[in-house]
Amino acid sequence: MNVQQLAKEQENYVIETRRYLHAHPEVGEHEVETTRFIVGELEKLGVPVETFEGITGCVATIQGGQPGKTVMLRADIDALPIQEEPGKSYCSLNPGVMHACGHDCHTAMLLGAARILWAHRQELKGTVKLIFQMAEEIGRKSEEYVKRGALEGVDAIFGMHVWPSMDVGTVNFEGGERMACSDRFTIQIKGELSHGSAPHLGKDAILAAAASVMALQSIPSRQNNPLNSLVVTVGMMNGGTKENILCDHVELVGTVRAFNREFRKSMPQRIQQVVEQVVAGYGCTAECDYYFGPSPLINDSEQLNRLAQGAAEKIMGEDSLVPCVKTLGAEDFSVYMEHIPGVYGYLGIRNREKGIECIAHHPGFKVDESVFWMGAGIYVQFAVDYLEENA
Numbered sequence: 001m002n003v004q005q006l007a008k009e010q011e012n013y014v015i016e017t018r019r020y021l022h023a024h025p026e027v028g029e030h031e032v033e034t035t036r037f038i039v040g041e042l043e044k045l046g047v048p049v050e051t052f053e054g055i056t057g058c059v060a061t062i063q064g065g066q067p068g069k070t071v072m073l074r075a076d077i078d079a080l081p082i083q084e085e086p087g088k089s090y091c092s093l094n095p096g097v098m099h100a101c102g103h104d105c106h107t108a109m110l111l112g113a114a115r116i117l118w119a120h121r122q123e124l125k126g127t128v129k130l131i132f133q134m135a136e137e138i139g140r141k142s143e144e145y146v147k148r149g150a151l152e153g154v155d156a157i158f159g160m161h162v163w164p165s166m167d168v169g170t171v172n173f174e175g176g177e178r179m180a181c182s183d184r185f186t187i188q189i190k191g192e193l194s195h196g197s198a199p200h201l202g203k204d205a206i207l208a209a210a211a212s213v214m215a216l217q218s219i220p221s222r223q224n225n226p227l228n229s230l231v232v233t234v235g236m237m238n239g240g241t242k243e244n245i246l247c248d249h250v251e252l253v254g255t256v257r258a259f260n261r262e263f264r265k266s267m268p269q270r271i272q273q274v275v276e277q278v279v280a281g282y283g284c285t286a287e288c289d290y291y292f293g294p295s296p297l298i299n300d301s302e303q304l305n306r307l308a309q310g311a312a313e314k315i316m317g318e319d320s321l322v323p324c325v326k327t328l329g330a331e332d333f334s335v336y337m338e339h340i341p342g343v344y345g346y347l348g349i350r351n352r353e354k355g356i357e358c359i360a361h362h363p364g365f366k367v368d369e370s371v372f373w374m375g376a377g378i379y380v381q382f383a384v385d386y387l388e389e390n391a
Helices: 003-009 011-023 032-045 103-119 143-147 205-216 218-223 261-265 267-280 302-316 333-337 369-389
Strands: 058-063 066-076 125-133 156-167 176-179 183-190 230-239 249-258 285-291 297-299 342-350
Touching: 003 011, 003 103, 003 302, 003 369, 011 032, 011 103, 011 369, 032 058, 032 103, 032 125, 058 103, 066 103, 066 333, 066 369, 103 125, 103 156, 103 369, 125 369, 143 333, 156 302, 156 333, 156 369, 183 205, 183 267, 205 218, 205 230, 205 249, 205 267, 218 230, 218 267, 249 261, 261 267, 267 285, 297 333, 297 342, 302 342, 302 369, 333 342, 342 369
Parallel strands: 066 125, 066 156, 156 342
Antiparallel strands: 058 125, 176 297, 183 249, 183 285, 230 249
C-alpha cells in the first residue's frame, strides 16, 4: 500500500479531530468524554475496542488478513491544568484545562492511522493494536494498562511526541538515551522546639534542612560519574510556625532525573545516607521516602530504531531525519519498554514563519497542523514494516 498517499488523504480528518479534542480537554484520569469520543470514532469504523474498569483510555485491535506478530501503537490522551491564551477558533471550552503538550495531536494522528489500517487490514501480516493512554502527565499511569493485560501477546510498541524545538518537516528516531526517569523523594527532618531567643535549647530543623539541600548536590557532583547525566532538585521546603520559634519539623520534596538504571536504583540509599549524616550534626534525625516514577526511556532495540527511521523517511523524505539532544524530561512510555521492546521518537512542529515556536506546557502552545498527516503516516508505515519484516 502507498501509505504516504493514504495518510495525505486523511489530513482533513486528522486536523478536524485534533481541533475537536483541543476544544474539549480533560486532565489525567478524568478523560471520560475523551475516551467516549475515541471509542465512538473507532466503532464507527467497526474496529473492536476494549475499555477497562477503573481507568479511562482504551485499546483497539486490528486483526490482519494474514497471521503474524502483534505490534502496538500508542497515543496519550490527557491535557494539563492550564488556562489557555485566547486566539484560536478551537480554544479550550473547559476553563483551566488545556492541551498544552500535544496529546490531542497524538490522539488525532492515531485515529487517522486507524482509518488507514482498518481499511487495509487484509494486507496486514499480523495484528496492530492501538492504545489510547490516560494520564501520561501524572507519572507511571501507563502501568495500569499493563496490570490489566493490555500488553499480553504484544511483541513490540511504538510511540512518538510532537516536539516544539524541532522544525516542521523534521523527525527524530535515535538510538540510546532519550528521556530520563522522573522519581520523587520526600524527606522528613525532625528536631526540637525552642524559642528563637534561646536556640541552644532546641534542635533547629530548618537549619538542618537548609544544610541538607546543599549537601544533596554532592550526589551528582561527587558520587556520580560526571559522564552520566543526573539532576537532584529540591523543589519544596515546608516547615516552621512562627518567626521566633525554632522549628522541630521540616519536609523536603524533590525529584531525581537520571538515565543510568543501576545508579538510579541506589538513589534512595544515597539520599538517606547524605541527609542523615548532615542533620546529625545539628542534633536532628531524618527519614527519606522515595518513589520510583517513569523509568529512563532508552531506545536500545536496533531493529525497531531502524524500522522507525525507515518509516519516517518513507513518509517525510530522506532529509527529514535530524539529531535531537536527549532530555531530562520524562515519559511513561518507558513503562511499556520495561516489558516489551519499544521505540520512541519526536515529530517537529515548530514553524517560525507562522509564529509557531512556543514551548510545551505553556498557555500559548501551538502546533503547525501540516504535520498531522505525516504523523498518521509514520504510525501506519511503522506497523506495516514491522509486521512485514517479522512475517
